[in-house]
Amino acid sequence: MHAAPDTYAIDLPALHSELAMPYTLTPGRAAGTFLAEIGKRRIIGSRFASGLTIAPAEDFSPTDGESDFEFVEVPATGVLTAFTQVGGDIIGLIRLDGCDNDFPHHIVEAEFGKLATGVRVEAVWAEGVENSILAITGFRPAPGTPIGKARPAGDTAAPVTVILYTMKLHYEHAYGPYYARLFDEIRTNRRIMGVRTSDGDTALLPPREIDDITHRRTGTWKACKDTGTIRACSIINMEFLGQTRPPPYVYAEIVLDGASTRLIHMITIDSVEAAKTRIKPGTRVRAIWRKGEREGSLRDIERFEVIDG
Amino acid sequence: MGRHVGIVGVGQTHHSRRRTDVSQAGLVREAVDRALADANLSMDDIDTIVVATGPVLFAAVNQPEKWVVDAIGAQLKPVVRVTSGGGAGFAGALAGYYQVAGGFADRTLVVAYDKLSEGALQYSISTLYDPFWGREFAVGIMGFSAAYWRARMDALGHTEKAAAMVAVKNRKNAMANPYAHVKKEVTVAEVLASKPLCWPIKLLDAPPISDGAAAIVLASEDVAAKSTTRPAWIHGIAYYCEADNAAERSMLLSEPLAIAARHVYRAAGITNPRRQFDVVEVQEPYTCFELSYYESLGLCPPGGAAELIASGATQIDGDIPVNPSGGALGANPIGAAGLIRLIEGATQVMGRNESHQIKDAKLALVQSGGGWANLRGCAVLGA
Numbered sequence: 001m002h003a004a005p006d007t008y009a010i011d012l013p014a015l016h017s018e019l020a021m022p023y024t025l026t027p028g029r030a031a032g033t034f035l036a037e038i039g040k041r042r043i044i045g046s047r048f049a050s051g052l053t054i055a056p057a058e059d060f061s062p063t064d065g066e067s068d069f070e071f072v073e074v075p076a077t078g079v080l081t082a083f084t085q086v087g088g089d090i091i092g093l094i095r096l097d098g099c100d101n102d103f104p105h106h107i108v109e110a111e112f113g114k115l116a117t118g119v120r121v122e123a124v125w126a127e128g129v130e131n132s133i134l135a136i137t138g139f140r141p142a143p144g145t146p147i148g149k150a151r152p153a154g155d156t157a158a159p160v161t162v163i164l165y166t167m168k169l170h171y172e173h174a175y176g177p178y179y180a181r182l183f184d185e186i187r188t189n190r191r192i193m194g195v196r197t198s199d200g201d202t203a204l205l206p207p208r209e210i211d212d213i214t215h216r217r218t219g220t221w222k223a224c225k226d227t228g229t230i231r232a233c234s235i236i237n238m239e240f241l242g243q244t245r246p247p248p249y250v251y252a253e254i255v256l257d258g259a260s261t262r263l264i265h266m267i268t269i270d271s272v273e274a275a276k277t278r279i280k281p282g283t284r285v286r287a288i289w290r291k292g293e294r295e296g297s298l299r300d301i302e303r304f305e306v307i308d309g
Numbered sequence: 310m311g312r313h314v315g316i317v318g319v320g321q322t323h324h325s326r327r328r329t330d331v332s333q334a335g336l337v338r339e340a341v342d343r344a345l346a347d348a349n350l351s352m353d354d355i356d357t358i359v360v361a362t363g364p365v366l367f368a369a370v371n372q373p374e375k376w377v378v379d380a381i382g383a384q385l386k387p388v389v390r391v392t393s394g395g396g397a398g399f400a401g402a403l404a405g406y407y408q409v410a411g412g413f414a415d416r417t418l419v420v421a422y423d424k425l426s427e428g429a430l431q432y433s434i435s436t437l438y439d440p441f442w443g444r445e446f447a448v449g450i451m452g453f454s455a456a457y458w459r460a461r462m463d464a465l466g467h468t469e470k471a472a473a474m475v476a477v478k479n480r481k482n483a484m485a486n487p488y489a490h491v492k493k494e495v496t497v498a499e500v501l502a503s504k505p506l507c508w509p510i511k512l513l514d515a516p517p518i519s520d521g522a523a524a525i526v527l528a529s530e531d532v533a534a535k536s537t538t539r540p541a542w543i544h545g546i547a548y549y550c551e552a553d554n555a556a557e558r559s560m561l562l563s564e565p566l567a568i569a570a571r572h573v574y575r576a577a578g579i580t581n582p583r584r585q586f587d588v589v590e591v592q593e594p595y596t597c598f599e600l601s602y603y604e605s606l607g608l609c610p611p612g613g614a615a616e617l618i619a620s621g622a623t624q625i626d627g628d629i630p631v632n633p634s635g636g637a638l639g640a641n642p643i644g645a646a647g648l649i650r651l652i653e654g655a656t657q658v659m660g661r662n663e664s665h666q667i668k669d670a671k672l673a674l675v676q677s678g679g680g681w682a683n684l685r686g687c688a689v690l691g692a
Binding site: 015017019022023028060067167175183206235244263265 | 352379429441457
């Protein structure tokens with residue numbers, strides 16, 4: 001019989017990490033035309049040569065990839081085909097009159113308990129919203145509303161080509177026992193601790209359970225010096241989104257004394273030209289610790305600087 | 310050994326800095342339509358599909374294959390997505406190769422793309438770094454790539470001038486490539502004087518940021534003839550990985566690429582790559598890497614790259630032309646870049662490259678890679 005290993009989950013503080021990235025998304029011709037027209041309270045769909053009609057419009061038939069289509073204007077009325085409640089909001093799937101597909105939107109002015117699939121609904125338009133599906137606030141029950149038809153859209157506005165979008169992502173990264181000790185030691189003792197390789201005295205940084213080369217368990221803990229040698233470096237002279245310090249500066253992969261793997265950090269410089277000759281592989285550097293409260297991260301080292309002489 | 314596998318149809322988009330007329334899915338569709346038409350097939354003939362892209366943070370669509378499948382009419386077929394950073398397109402082709410070689414499919418469509426104009430590229434790439442160990446200081450892939458070029462400069466003589474010659478060669482070759490979008494000849498002096506971005510990488514050592522897609526159809530020997538009388542047979546293909554931050558990782562020669570080359574050369578009967586290959590396509594994308602690949606692929610000994618580029622041998626009229634297409638310096642839709650290199654190698658040995666055919670090319674070497682320079686692969690294609 002298989003025996004479960006004798007381990008258990010422990011809930012410990014994690015590293016909070018946040019990524020916030022801007023995007024310029026491209027909807028393409030069909031969705032772009034839908035977005036361009038929705039602010040004018042016209043719902044544009046695609047009618048494919050096969051007769052399949054879908055709204056909001058898409059460039060390719062979702063059933064077989066057909067790309068031959070004409071734009072149609074579809075009614076703002078339809079049928080509720082499914083629904084659920086999320087928090088206080090009701091989200092439903094709506095099949096607009098004359099269409100063969102369902103799409104999700106808010107259900108408004110409705111009581112969850114009284115909703116049923118098959119209910120007739122109509123769009124509730126928002127004021128002053130353009131280029132967004134949210135030009136429709138949602139759909140509300142409208143019993144008895146006449147069933148409309150999709151008809152040729154005639155002239156359509158030029159498609160919206162770019163949609164600005166931001167994605168914000170939050171993560172809680174677990175430290176695990178090795179990173180936990182490493183950063184505790186940095187915060188408490190300003191000491192950078194690695195673990196010895198399975199078969200030698202040099203330390204692996206960051207510390208880890210398994211030696212990458214021998215694939216055996218790593219050895220005991222070892223304090224590395226806060227001085228070291230540059231293994232590789234480049235002079236950063238450009239700005240980019242997400243950058244944490246103004247250029248120019250040196251991106252450096254440093255092997256600390258006592259260690260055999262890289263620590264990535266930066267070196268401040270006055271000029272690109274001077275740095276080309278002064279900072280290179282083999283150059284000796286030392287950590288400059290940040291003053292004030294320490295947080296237990298590599299940011300507790302403010303920067304590295306060249307050891308002169 | 311598996312069955313013989315050939316590339317029987319290829320297609321790519323006209324790559325550009327920005328395609329606002331199509332969505333990501335529409336971009337993919339263009340390449341797929343072209344590859345199917347080139348292979349004289351329709352989607353009905355395709356057994357399985359591989360979709361390859363770079364990291365999803367590039368364009369904010371997670372699990373994009375579900376969107377792509379609708380757009381290419383691949384509903385109800387076996388589909389997998391493969392991602393491997395810059396090597397995604399090549400890794401996708403490898404995944405497709407396994408399916409056909411293993412007998413699980415007779416025809417596999419591999420489509421690869423990225424629409425890099427939509428996101429913040431270097432920021433996205435910085436998330437490849439360990440969040441505990443270095444991400445704070447990351448400069449996308451460029452800071453890292455430049456740092457190890459700096460190390461190779463001292464150890465292997467990969468000078469700024471040698472790399473500038475790569476820029477001059479590839480940018481000149483890209484002039485004739487209808488799919489490339491950076492078309493401007495430069496001189497060594499201009500490359501050397503261009504703005505340092507992550508020195509030693511300067512503006513003209515760096516590839517563009519591109520939107521683009523590429524697709525190929527792989528076929529078994531049994532069915533290849535329906536598409537073409539002259540497939541590009543894959544004589545060997547491999548993709549290897551080394552540890553990210555191990556004690557013995559020097560980054561001077563690319564160890565995973567050297568291992569992949571050894572494996573592939575053995576399979577393809579290559580004993581003297583410099584003499585045997587008629588044409589080589591490498592995924593630079595920075596000029597410094599092309600020099601490094603010369604050595605890791607055995608086109609010259611370690612430390613011989615600067616001499617090789619200076620000799621003119623890798624020019625389009627040299628004895629071992631490298632990147633007659635212009636390489637990634639002409640267009641660099643990252644997820645597609647490895648597949649584009651395969652397409653360029655394939656059309657050369659099929660004898661029907663539209664604009665930069667190497668005369669009588671029979672044997673092509675293709676290189677690709679991704680990740681933290683720790684994923685590297687290559688393939689040998691033959692007529």
